[in-house]
Each structure stands twice: as C-alpha cells, then as structure tokens.
Amino acid sequence: MASAKAAATGEVTYLEAIRQGLFEEMERDVNVFCMGEDIGRYGGAFKVTEGLIDRFGESRVIDTPISEVAIVGAGAGAAHMGMRPVCEMQFMDFVSNAYDMLTNYVATARYRIGLGCPMVVRGPSGGYVRGGPFHSQNPEAAFVHTPGLKIVSPATARDAKGLIKSAIRDDDCVLFFEHKYLYRRVKETMPDGDYTVPIGKARVAREGTDISIITYAATLWKALEAAEQMEKEDGVSVEVIDLRTLLPLDDEAILATVRKTNRVLIVHEDTRTGGLAGEITARINEMAFEWLDAPVLRVTAADVPLPYSPPLEDYVLPQTSDIMRALRRLAAY
Amino acid sequence: MSPTRAPARERHRTAARADHASPSAALTREQKLELYYYMRLTRSLEERLVNLYRQTKVIGGLFRSLGQEADAVGAAFALDKSRNDILSPLIRNLGAMLVRGATPVEVIRQYMAKGDSPTKGKELNIHFGSVERGFIGQISHLGDMVPVMAGVTLTFKMRGEDRVGLVFVGDGATSTGAFHEGINFAAVQRCPLVVVVENNGYAYSTPVTKQTAAKQFIDKAAGYGVAGERADGNDVLAVYDVVKRAVERARRGDGVTLVELVTYRRKGHAEHDNQSYVPAGEIDRWAAENDPLDRYVHVLRDEFGATDAELAAIDQRVQREIDGATDVAEQSPMPEPLEALRGVYGDIEMIPPVWYREEVKSAVTEHERAEGWGTYNG
Numbered sequence: 197m198a199s200a201k202a203a204a205t206g207e208v209t210y211l212e213a214i215r216q217g218l219f220e221e222m223e224r225d226v227n228v229f230c231m232g233e234d235i236g237r238y239g240g241a242f243k244v245t246e247g248l249i250d251r252f253g254e255s256r257v258i259d260t261p262i263s264e265v266a267i268v269g270a271g272a273g274a275a276h277m278g279m280r281p282v283c284e285m286q287f288m289d290f291v292s293n294a295y296d297m298l299t300n301y302v303a304t305a306r307y308r309i310g311l312g313c314p315m316v317v318r319g320p321s322g323g324y325v326r327g328g329p330f331h332s333q334n335p336e337a338a339f340v341h342t343p344g345l346k347i348v349s350p351a352t353a354r355d356a357k358g359l360i361k362s363a364i365r366d367d368d369c370v371l372f373f374e375h376k377y378l379y380r381r382v383k384e385t386m387p388d389g390d391y392t393v394p395i396g397k398a399r400v401a402r403e404g405t406d407i408s409i410i411t412y413a414a415t416l417w418k419a420l421e422a423a424e425q426m427e428k429e430d431g432v433s434v435e436v437i438d439l440r441t442l443l444p445l446d447d448e449a450i451l452a453t454v455r456k457t458n459r460v461l462i463v464h465e466d467t468r469t470g471g472l473a474g475e476i477t478a479r480i481n482e483m484a485f486e487w488l489d490a491p492v493l494r495v496t497a498a499d500v501p502l503p504y505s506p507p508l509e510d511y512v513l514p515q516t517s518d519i520m521r522a523l524r525r526l527a528a529y
Numbered sequence: 530m531s532p533t534r535a536p537a538r539e540r541h542r543t544a545a546r547a548d549h550a551s552p553s554a555a556l557t558r559e560q561k562l563e564l565y566y567y568m569r570l571t572r573s574l575e576e577r578l579v580n581l582y583r584q585t586k587v588i589g590g591l592f593r594s595l596g597q598e599a600d601a602v603g604a605a606f607a608l609d610k611s612r613n614d615i616l617s618p619l620i621r622n623l624g625a626m627l628v629r630g631a632t633p634v635e636v637i638r639q640y641m642a643k644g645d646s647p648t649k650g651k652e653l654n655i656h657f658g659s660v661e662r663g664f665i666g667q668i669s670h671l672g673d674m675v676p677v678m679a680g681v682t683l684t685f686k687m688r689g690e691d692r693v694g695l696v697f698v699g700d701g702a703t704s705t706g707a708f709h710e711g712i713n714f715a716a717v718q719r720c721p722l723v724v725v726v727e728n729n730g731y732a733y734s735t736p737v738t739k740q741t742a743a744k745q746f747i748d749k750a751a752g753y754g755v756a757g758e759r760a761d762g763n764d765v766l767a768v769y770d771v772v773k774r775a776v777e778r779a780r781r782g783d784g785v786t787l788v789e790l791v792t793y794r795r796k797g798h799a800e801h802d803n804q805s806y807v808p809a810g811e812i813d814r815w816a817a818e819n820d821p822l823d824r825y826v827h828v829l830r831d832e833f834g835a836t837d838a839e840l841a842a843i844d845q846r847v848q849r850e851i852d853g854a855t856d857v858a859e860q861s862p863m864p865e866p867l868e869a870l871r872g873v874y875g876d877i878e879m880i881p882p883v884w885y886r887e888e889v890k891s892a893v894t895e896h897e898r899a900e901g902w903g904t905y906n907g
Contacts, residue, residue, distance in 0.1 A: 256687075258718075261710075263713065265706060265707050266676045268676070269676025269679065269710070270714055272677050273678055273682075273684070274681070276660060279687070297673060300670050300673065301668055301677065306872060307651055308666065310647075311660065314875075343880070344873050
C-alpha cells in the first residue's frame with residue numbers, strides 16, 4: 197500500500213498511517229466496518245480506504261448513497277447492536293448534513309436511554325489547499341459544544357494512527373478530524389506493534405520556557421516553524437502544545453504549560469468567533485489567572501467563509517508570520 | 530386518504546381474514562385474547578396517566594394514543610420475541626412497547642420523572658428503550674429513527690441473523706430528510722426493515738393534505754423500490770396480517786416494506802392541545818363508529834366466541850396491574866440532582882461539577898411544575 201520510496205525509508209505518511217490503523221483494527225475486531233461515499237472499490241476521495249475492500253470485502257467496506265444522515269444514523273444503529281462502525285464523511289464540510297443525527301441522537305443516546313454509540317465519524321477537514329468554501333472547513337467548534345461526543349484532531353502521522361485505533365476502541369462516538377493538508381505532507385516511522393494514543397491527552401511537541409503556543413492539526417507545523425524562528429532570531433524559548441484531543445480538553449496539560457511559561461498564544465485554523473481558542477482562554481482565566489504575565493492571545497482564521505483564490509485564502513488563514521507577530525507581542529509584554 | 534371520513538365498521542370487517550391463509554388465521558385463541566389485553570392495557574394505562582396528570586403528578590406533557598391502540602399493538606405482535614426482533618416506537622406507540630415487555634410501572638415512573646425510572650429522570654415519557662427486550666427509545670426529531678433502524682437491521686444482515694427491525698413513523702415524519710435518507714439506505718442495502726407509517730390524520734395540527742401531495746403514503750414505496758402495503762389501522766388483525774407479511778418478507782431476505790396503517794388521532798398532539806383545528810363532529814364520529822377496541826371486542830365475541838366473563842377478567846387484570854404500578858411508582862424517589870452529571874460518557878463516570886456547585890448537592894430546595902405545561906386552553 198505504501199509507496200516504494202516510503203517503504204524504503206520506513207516512513208509512513210499521515211494518510212497511510214490512518215489506513216494502517218483502519219486495517220489493523222479491522223483485522224483485530226470483526227465488528228469494525230467502514231461506511232461512506234465512494235470508499236470501496238474507488239478507495240475514497242483521498243484514497244484513505246484504498247485496498248480495504250480487497251482484504252475485507254464489500255460487506256465490511258460499504259459504499260453508501262450520498263446520505264450523511266443515513267451514514268451516521270445507520271452507524272449509530274449498528275453501534276447499538278455491538279458493531280464498531282467507522283463512518284467516512286467525504287469532506288468534513290459535509291458533516292453538517294449529519295449535525296442533527298450527531299448532536300441530537302448520537303451524543304445523547306447513552307445519557308438518555310443508556311445506549312452507547314461506539315463509532316467513529318472521520319474525514320478530511322481543513323484548508324491551505326485552495327479547496328474553497330465547501331472543501332476546506334474546520335467544523336470542530338460546532339461539535340465541541342456538544343456533550344456526549346469526543347473529538348480528536350491529530351497533527352502527526354503517529355498520532356493519526358494511534359488515535360484512529362483508540363477512537364475505534366472507544367465506547368463513545370469519536371469525531372476524527374483528519375487534516376487534508378497533512379495527508380501526504382507529513383510522514384514518520386511508525387512504532388512497532390499495536391500502537392495506540394490515548395484520547396484526552398495533549399502532547400508537548402516542543403519544550404520551551406518563555407512562551408507557550410497551544411494548537412492542533414495543521415497549525416501545529418506553523419507553530420513549530422515560528423518557534424524555531426523565535427529561538428534563532430529573538431533568543432526566545434517557545435513551548436508548543438499539540439492538543440490532539442479537542443473534547444474532552446486536557447486541562448492538566450494546558451495548566452502545566454501556563455504555569456511553566458506564563459505567556460500563552462492559542463493558534464487554530466478555525467474561524468475566530470466561537471472558536472476553540474475562546475474556550476481555552478476562558479479556562480486559563482478560571483484556572484490560572486494568577487500565573488499569567490500577559491493576556492492570552494489568539495491567532496485564528498478571519499471570520500469569513502474560506503475563500504478559494506490563493507491570495508484570499510492565504511490572507512484569511514493563520515500563517516507563520518502571524519504567529520511570529522503574536523509571539524513578539526507576548527514577549528514584549 | 531382523507532382522515533375525515535370514518536369508514537363504517539362493517540366495511541372493515543375481515544375482508545383479509547376471510548382468507549384462511551392470512552397470518553392472523555394462525556393465531557391461537559390465547560394470542561387473540563392477548564391482543565385484546567395489550568390494547569386494553571394501553572388505553573387504561575393512558576387513562577390512569579391522565580388522572581395523574583390532572584393531579585399534577587405527571588411532569589411535562591402527556592401523549593395519548595386513544596383510538597390508535599390497534600396499530601401499535603398489532604404491529605408489535607407481528608414481530609418475533611424469541612428471535613428478539615427490534616422495534617423503534619414513536620410517541621403514539623405505547624402499546625407496541627407494552628407488547629415487547631415495557632411495564633406500566635416503568636411508564637408511570639417515566640411520566641413522573643422518578644429517579645428509578647428507566648432513564649433515571651433524564652428523559653421524558655415513553656422515550657426509553659431496552660435492547661434486551663427489543664425496543665429502542667425514540668428522539669423527538671421525527672424521522673431520525675429510520676436511519677438508526679437501518680443500521681440496526683444492517684447489522685442483522687451483516688451477521689447473518691434472521692432478525693427483523695420495525696420502525697414507526699407518523700404521517701408528518703415522512704416529510705423529513707431523515708426518513709428519506711433512512712429508507713433509501715435500507716432499501717439499497719436490502720435491510721430486513723419494516724417501516725410503518727402510522728397515518729393518523731394529523732401532525733400536531735397539520736392535516737395530511739398539507740403534509741404531502743401523494744394520494745397515499747404507500748405511493749412512495751415505488752420511488753424507493755420497496756414493497757408497499759396499506760391496511761386499516763383500527764383493525765388489529767388486519768394490522769397484524771399486513772405487518773406479519775412485511776416481517777416475513779424482511780426475514781427471508783426480500784428487504785424493506787413500507788406499511789401504511791390508516792387510523793385516527795382522537796386526542797390532541799399532547800394533553801394541552803384543545804384540537805380547535807379539527808372539523809366539528811370528526812372525533813365523535815371516529816369514536817362512535819371506528820374505535821379499535823370496540824371493533825375488536827365485536828370480533829372476539831362474534832367470530833371467536835369470547836365470553837363477556839373472559840373479557841371482563843382481562844379488564845380486571847389490567848386494572849389490578851395499573852393500580853399496583855401506580856402505587857409502586859408513587860413511592861419511587863425523585864432522582865438525586867448529581868445524577869444529572871452521570872452517564873454522558875462510557876469511560877467518564879461523572880462530569881465534574883463547576884466550582885460554584887462543588888459542595889452543593891441541590892440547586893434549589895423546592896421544585897415547581899413548569900409553567901406552560903398543560904395549561905394552554907386557547
């Protein structure tokens with residue numbers, strides 16, 4: 197499945213890592229199956245499920261009608277019966293079609309009637325790919341607001357594999373936001389054996405002492421770039437926290453980094469108003485106000501639908517230079 | 530499919546049943562009396578709930594299925610308990626839940642928001658379920674249970690189990706996207722699913738004529754490539770026959786059936802609804818000419834030789850059970866407030882209380898009946 201070059205180096209792309217995770221979980225547990233649009237013979241719009249149908253057959257790699265409500269709803273029903281469905285949204289932009297099913301049915305079933313929905317709803321999200329308003333969205337904040345769901349958003353290939361495996365094994369519904377910009381751009385070697393990453397735990401992506409960046413998904417890489425540049429140009433040591441899980445948030449990790457650096461920048465690709473940065477800022481305010489030496493700042497997308505043309509998209513989305521400007525403001529505070 | 534014409538009882542008599550090959554011909558005398566028991570239990574239990582509602586012991590709205598007991602009971606009776614076929618009831622299908630083993634005490638505890646109710650006070654009325662007993666609780670968003678039941682029955686198919694699912698929707702739910710997506714998906718996958726459209730004439734205050742331009746709901750079956758069958762929803766044996774045929778079709782691998790059961794909603798959407806939108810005389814006509822319990826009593830007496838004493842004994846049993854259940858439910862405790870924070874996730878026992886509630890066990894000392902519930906009489 198992996199390309200010849202990657203096989204030679206032992207490195208696996210973010211996309212291949214997800215496929216490996218799916219493959220291993222389907223091998224491990226006969227109750228795991230995939231459903232989605234064009235995921236079977238075609239292998240999915242981004243080829244994440246390529247090859248699965250050859251190994252597991254049509255009954256476990258199901259091509260569905262264009263029906264996000266049916267995909268998620270049927271996933272819930274199958275989950276009630278003890279299956280472990282993995283539902284693909286062709287683009288996460290389309291998960292909004294299943295918003296009712298996810299927020300009203302799936303997220304509440306355990307609480308209301310004691311019936312869990314152990315299922316995964318996964319798919320590509322995010323911009324920087326000239327995808328325009330409907331193939332670039334970051335709709336996580338709409339669901340972070342829904343108790344009963346779990347949400348993960350990996351930034352690295354290892355986490356992509358470890359988290360998809362944990363998501364499939366979780367007893368509740370996990371929304372798995374893949375980042376399409378990262379699919380083929382990041383790669384690394386995979387740990388041996390049955391590698392999982394716990395849901396609910398953030399990761400220190402870069403140690404630092406002066407300023408903390410809290411981020412997730414594609415902007416992790418921009419944050420790391422900015423951190424390196426700050427170190428070189430300004431001699432400022434920047435810590436970078438990769439949240440990995442957005443619901444439930446890892447309060448401990450957030451608190452630990454605030455206590456360490458006393459200056460916090462939150463970076464996300466999602467739009468600004470009502471985005472996750474607001475929630476994280478409020479938590480820091482409540483938990484660790486006395487540890488702060490500067491106001492919590494945020495770098496996010498502008499509050500507009502994501503435009504298509506490169507100069508427009510580049511202007512709207514957070515860039516490394518934006519992060520640099522914010523870091524310098526924090527350092528000078 | 531005008532709901533305003535109550536068909537004369539005689540016209541509904543046993544046309545299907547005259548055929549001895551019809552599934553109901555195989556029902557034993559005991560089973561036929563059981564159908565009566567569940568219909569009577571449904572009606573009497575709801576009447577008891579009305580009493581409790583008027584005593585302000587019911588929290589929230591009360592939903593009746595008066596005049597629709599036959600379609601709920603007859604349809605659920607066509608499923609196989611021993612195989613644990615699964616059904617998803619709607620708000621007028623208390624009878625279907627009772628057939629599958631929901632108990633009066635559970636129902637009364639639910640309506641009184643008790644701590645030991647099936648949902649521990651987290652959900653309303655008959656929104657509860659038991660996969661072990663074969664019913665999955667509904668949500669208020671109409672049509673959503675169709676895709677969910679498509680997934681339940683997809684699982685039966687994937688595992689090679691000879692089980693069947695049945696989902697109730699009302700005439701109103703057929704207008705939702707979820708209904709369409711769910712039945713289409715189930716049809717394409719040839720899921721062993723029976724979709725019952727319980728056409729009771731009204732969705733809240735909206736008559737069927739404002740819900741669809743189709744002449745009858747089974748006309749939609751052709752569009753989905755599934756079988757469609759329609760029956761008199763107030764004739765419990767006709768309901769049993771049509772649903773049983775659909776169940777067997779599903780069980781032998783022939784996929785989805787859209788069943789339309791024509792009935793009539795004699796009470797409002799909920800107890801507060803004064804039905805000002807219903808043409809004068811319509812409700813009385815259905816009550817007088819087409820009550821499913823009256824009709825079935827005639828059938829039991831005239832065609833199956835049931836005696837008055839037999840039926841009275843069933844009525845007394847029902848009354849005893851409801852009295853006992855009421856006593857038990859009234860003694861049940863209200864939930865502990867902190868229960869509100871439990872059960873959101875499988876692996877997180879309790880959502881932590883916010884800081885200003887950390888040492889607080891109950892937010893207020895006395896709970897009030899919410900204003901606006903059951904008070905509308907405009």
